[in-house]
Structure formats: structure tokens, C-alpha cells
Amino acid sequence: GQQLNQSPQSMFIQEGEDVSMNCTSSSIFNTWLWYKQDPGEGPVLLIALYKAGELTSNGRLTAQFGITRKDSFLNISASIPSDVGIYFCAGPWISGGSNYKLTFGKGTLLTVNP
Amino acid sequence: EADIYQTPRYLVIGTGKKITLECSQTMGHDKMYWYQQDPGMELHLIHYSYGVNSTEKGDLSSESTVSRIRTEHFPLTLESARPSHTSQYLCASSESGDTDTQYFGPGTRLTVL
Numbered sequence: 001g002q003q004l005n006q007s008p009q010s011m012f013i014q015e016g017e018d019v020s021m022n023c024t025s026s027s028i029f030n031t032w033l034w035y036k037q038d039p040g041e042g043p044v045l046l047i048a049l050y051k052a053g054e055l056t057s058n059g060r061l062t063a064q065f066g067i068t069r070k071d072s073f074l075n076i077s078a079s080i081p082s083d084v085g086i087y088f089c090a091g092p093w094i095s096g097g098s099n100y101k102l103t104f105g106k107g108t109l110l111t112v113n114p
Numbered sequence: 115e116a117d118i119y120q121t122p123r124y125l126v127i128g129t130g131k132k133i134t135l136e137c138s139q140t141m142g143h144d145k146m147y148w149y150q151q152d153p154g155m156e157l158h159l160i161h162y163s164y165g166v167n168s169t170e171k172g173d174l175s176s177e178s179t180v181s182r183i184r185t186e187h188f189p190l191t192l193e194s195a196r197p198s199h200t201s202q203y204l205c206a207s208s209e210s211g212d213t214d215t216q217y218f219g220p221g222t223r224l225t226v227l
Contacts, residue, residue, distance in 0.1 A: 101214070
């Protein structure tokens, strides 16, 4: 399958700071998805991007679909303690015929110090 | 808000027992998936289904089996649980199409003693 390189692996920040993380791939994606996972829970979809160049916000979160279609970033502004968790990027690739499977980045662990 | 459910949320069981992890979704999605994830680690696809009576093995080899008799239901079974099966199991579903935006259930945390 395709590989997504997600960075950074982990971040330790102070409450109120802005955060930025990104995903890159050697292949073109038609969709970029960003998920957040709290400990012991399933990933929750934060933002879905379907068009190159698209910039989408969800509250304090902003994500962009890179123009080259090989990268995406997620920004969190004015972080708060409940932002703690693991953030995953994901993108679908053709697994056979017209079927798609998601490939996931390895995640960015975010810790926010109050 | 995604309507996908998993039961049980937590399961502690002895070696050799047969277990079934339940997953149901009420969104009418054709595609369903099972992932295995160790704490803080990446997700590994172990099974998927593109519709009723369709099941495929994922990228990570697993001793578990799945069935898809109804659109909304995608149970995972382990015939004989072992300590190496201890992990978090996540179910997901998505609509047909090329965006494959998947929605996840809350997961089942399995511990095999």
C-alpha cells in the first residue's frame, strides 16, 4: 500500500500555543482525512479534504489539502488541555478495481501542559 | 456524528476461549472494516467488507474471522483466544465511492490472560 509520512511524532506544548502537523506522501491522493483519537477510544473524524488547495476549518482546527496533492497539514490554534490525543492523517488508495482502502500516518501525539 | 457501535467495550478472557466482537452501523454504509491497534500505535487493517457476503483479509495477518450477512452488522470472531491477541480492535464503515471517508466505533479493548 501507499505510505504516509506524518510529523512530528510527538509534541509537547503549553496551553494557548498554536500547533501544526503535516503529512506527506510520494503518491497523489484525492482525499485527505484528519482524525483525533483519545486514549481508549476510536478515532474521530475532524476534517475531510476533497480538493487540491482546499482550506477547511472546524472551530480552532484548520486543515489544507496541498496543491501537489501529496501533502496536507493540520493547524490547531490556541490549544487547550482537551486537545490532548493522537492525531492521524489518512488518505484512500485504490486497492483493486474501483475499491479503495485507507492508509494512515503513524500519528502525532499531542500533549498540552495547562 | 457517526452511528457505529461496538460491544463489548472491554473484554478480559482466558486463553482458549472463543469470542465474538460485535460491530453495527445504522448509516447504511456498504463498506466496513476491522483494525487492530496497540496503545499509541498505528492502525493495522485486518479485515474489510465491501458489502453483504463480501469479506477480505487486510494488510495485517490475523487469526480472526469475520462475516457479513447483513449490511449493518460485521462481527469478528476469534475461535481460540491467545495472549498475543491482546489489543484494541476498531470497527469502521464508509459509503461506497472514492473518498472512503471512514467513521470509527469506540473500539473493543481485548485482554487475553
